[in-house]
Amino acid sequence: MQSVLAFAHMFNAATHYQIDYPDLSLILALVRGGTLARAAALLRVDVSTVFRAVRRLEAALGQTLFEKNRAGYLPTSLASNLAQQAERAEQALEAARIGVEQGGEVxxxxxxxxxxxxxxxxxxxxxxxxxxxxxxxxxxxxxxxxxxxxxxxxxxxxxxxxxxxxxxxxxxxCLGTVNYQVCASAGFARQHDGHELADLPWIAPDDFLPDHPSVVWRREHLPGVRPSYRCNSMLSVTELVRAGLGVAALPDFLLGDGLQPLGPALAGRDTALWLLTxxxxxxxxxxxxxxxxxxxxxxxx
The missing domain is CATH 3.40.190.10 (Periplasmic binding protein-like II)
Incomplete structure (x- = not known):
């Protein structure tokens, strides 16, 4: 009988308590901070105030919001969902403030x-x-x-x-066409002037982009080349070229800052930039x- 009464009390509390913005701010601060101390700093109150507020809110809701462990306070799924709502409320409040300041729609x-x-x-x-x-x-x-x-x-x-x-x-x-060119750093180009492309150290994307235009072109025109460096991103390929470690076929929008084309754009290997939703x-x-x-x-x- 006692357990039934306890459940009824918890259910009554959870269904009648109206959560408000300060409650959401409290939950969000503890989710972001992970500890009472960091949450208190975010809210600009003392630790004991945060501790008591969390206990009171959990009692009012009749549900656990955080699990305590050695690392700090871990949010339950309920607390995580409420924190997401709190972020939206925070953004809406900021938008309203900016709208007042700017005098228009935001x-x-x-x-x-x-x-x-x-x-x-x-x-x-x-x-x-x-x-x-x-x-x-x-x-x-x-x-x-x-x-x-x-x-x-x-x-x-x-x-x-x-x-x-x-x-x-x-x-x-479609925002336009992107072309690729074999490039090197200015210093590397001077040092290796007159060398054939096939004799130079190559830098290329690894197997994460097997059909990349630069990879397809190199296999077609320089089938005997084995890259000296393989990277998991084109930005990394570009930085290795910039460092003077070798040559690579790069998109034209990454040229500049010391990179020098070694020939015309790769024929038939252009692509397009699409803006999608x-x-x-x-x-x-x-x-x-x-x-x-x-x-x-x-x-x-």
């Missing part, structure tokens, strides 16, 4: 964008620097990947991809805004 929310590390470095960052300061309430989550699947799995909202054949289930626009994302103002800004500011050579 684009807010979180947009997830994926691209390769080379596109991030060579094309995306210069574009973001031009327009993102004008959207202080917009949060951008960046991930680097060569896979289209992260859009299909809804892990991202927008993608910048190098391809001639974007998936048909995605929508977007999922059809369902076109209803999200934050995604549409970022998509349009990228379309205007991402510039190919």
């Amino acid at each position: 684009i807010s929310g979180t947009v997830r964008l994926t691209c390769t590390d080379s596109v991030l470095q060579g094309l995306l960052l210069p574009a973001l620097a031009q327009f993102m300061p004008g959207y202080p309430a917009l949060t951008l989550e960046l991930s680097t990947s060569n896979d289209f699947a992260n859009l299909s799995r809804r892990d991202a909202d927008i993608a910048l991809r190098l391809t001639k054949t974007p998936p048909e289930h995605l929508v977007g626009r 999922r059809p369902d994302c076109r209803a999200l103002r934050s995604v549409v805004t970022l998509f349009d800004e990228l379309g205007r500011h991402v510039r190919l050579p």
Whole structure:
């Protein structure tokens, strides 16, 4: 009988307590901090205040929010879900403050964008620097990947991809053509002037990109070459070339800063840069805004 009464009390507390913004702020601070001390610092209160507040909130909800271990406080699934809601509330509040300050409508929310590390470095960052300061309430989550699947799995909202054949289930626009050229550092080019390409040390992507245009071209035109260095990203390939360790076929948007083409663009091995999103994302103002800004500011050579 006692256990039934206890359950009834817990259920009554959980169903009648109205969680408010300070509760969400408390949960978010402890999720972010992981310990009472760091959560207290984030909230600008003392540790005992955080400890008592968490105990009171758990009692009011009738559910455990955090599990204590040696590392600190681990959130339960309920606390993790509430922390996500707290972040959205935090962003909405910040957007409202900015709207009051600017006296107009504010684009807010979180947009997830994926691209390769080379596109991030060579094309995306210069574009973001031009327009993102004008959207202080917009949060951008960046991930680097060569896979289209992260859009299909809804892990991202927008993608910048190098391809001639974007998936048909995605929508977007072609931003232009990307060409590849065999390049070396200026010092390496001087030192090896007159040498045949096949006699030079080559730097190439490893098996993560077996059909990369540079790989296909090298196999066709220099079948006897075995790369001296193999990297798991085109940005790493570029940095090894810049360091003077050898030559590589690089996209034209990564040239510059001491890199020197050793010949014309690789014939028949150009590709395209596509700006892509999922059809369902076109209803999200934050995604549409970022998509349009990228379309205007991402510039190919």
